[in-house]
Amino acid sequence: MRFVETPIGGAWLVELEPRGDDRGWFARVWCTEEFAAHGLSAVFVQCNTSYSRDAGTLRGLHYQTAPHEEAKLVRCLRGRIYDAIVDVRPASPTYGQWYGVELTAASRTMLYVAPGLAHGFQALEDETEVMYPVTAAYAPQAERGVRWDDPFFGIPWPLADRAIVSPKDRTWPDFVPESAGA
Numbered sequence: 001m002r003f004v005e006t007p008i009g010g011a012w013l014v015e016l017e018p019r020g021d022d023r024g025w026f027a028r029v030w031c032t033e034e035f036a037a038h039g040l041s042a043v044f045v046q047c048n049t050s051y052s053r054d055a056g057t058l059r060g061l062h063y064q065t066a067p068h069e070e071a072k073l074v075r076c077l078r079g080r081i082y083d084a085i086v087d088v089r090p091a092s093p094t095y096g097q098w099y100g101v102e103l104t105a106a107s108r109t110m111l112y113v114a115p116g117l118a119h120g121f122q123a124l125e126d127e128t129e130v131m132y133p134v135t136a137a138y139a140p141q142a143e144r145g146v147r148w149d150d151p152f153f154g155i156p157w158p159l160a161d162r163a164i165v166s167p168k169d170r171t172w173p174d175f176v177p178e179s180a181g182a
Contacts, residue, residue: 001028003038008087008099010114012038014073018108029110030073030133040112041071044133052079052123052130056162060120060169061086061146068142069115071135076103079128081121082158086146089116090178098153103130118146120169122157145172152177 004013018025028034035042050059061084064070074083084100102124103109113119121130148157148165152175157163 001031001034003034006085006099006101006111007094008085008097008114008117009092009094010039011085011099011117012040012112013101014110014112016108016110027108029075035112041115041135042073044073044135046137047131047133049077049132050130052128053126054164055123055126055128056159057128057164058120058122058148058157058159058169059166060084061118061148061150061172062120063088063116063118063144064136064139064142065144066142068136068139071115072113072119072132073110074103074113074119074121074130074132075108075110076105077129077131078105079123079125080104081123081128081130083111083121084119084155084157085111085113086118086153086155086175087116088118088146088175092116096152096175096177098155100155118144120148122159122163124158145169146175147172150174 016027
């Protein structure tokens with residue numbers, strides 16, 4: 001695996017390094033030792049999958065609060081997604097910043113989402129499937145989110161004009177940054 005830092009602290013692109021022959025190829029998707037060498041948790045307790053029938057389907061932006069924060073390792077298994085993370089950790093040097101990347105089934109690149117980052121993605125093709133193990137079980141009482149189209153972040157979702165968003169995700173509040181010293 002090859003680890004590429006993103007502009008958001010603790011978030012990484014993880015690129016597979018397939019080794020193959022005339023039969024096909026093999027690659028590690030995660031390795032506890034390699035993740036630990038980069039300061040990342042690879043102790044996954046739950047694995048989620050998401051299927052989006054229609055291009056434009058947008059899920060997020062979600063996160064869980066302490067003590068239930070979760071890291072995610074997001075991979076697109078079929079189709080393409082635009083994946084976005086937002087730093088909502090007040091003590092972080094990248095607090096209030098966002099990063100977006102296209103993940104495709106063809107590239108097999110994954111996004112490691114650090115605990116405390118809000119996360120969401122939009123299907124860019126019909127019949128898109130995403131899979132992501134997480135480091136903490138879902139805790140409904142710790143679930144939080146910010147609106148996908150919050151003007152504070154201004155995330156340029158590729159299919160914003162065709163966004164298909166759940167009623168729950170439409171009602172997340174706007175982000176209100178904590179002031180310094182508060």
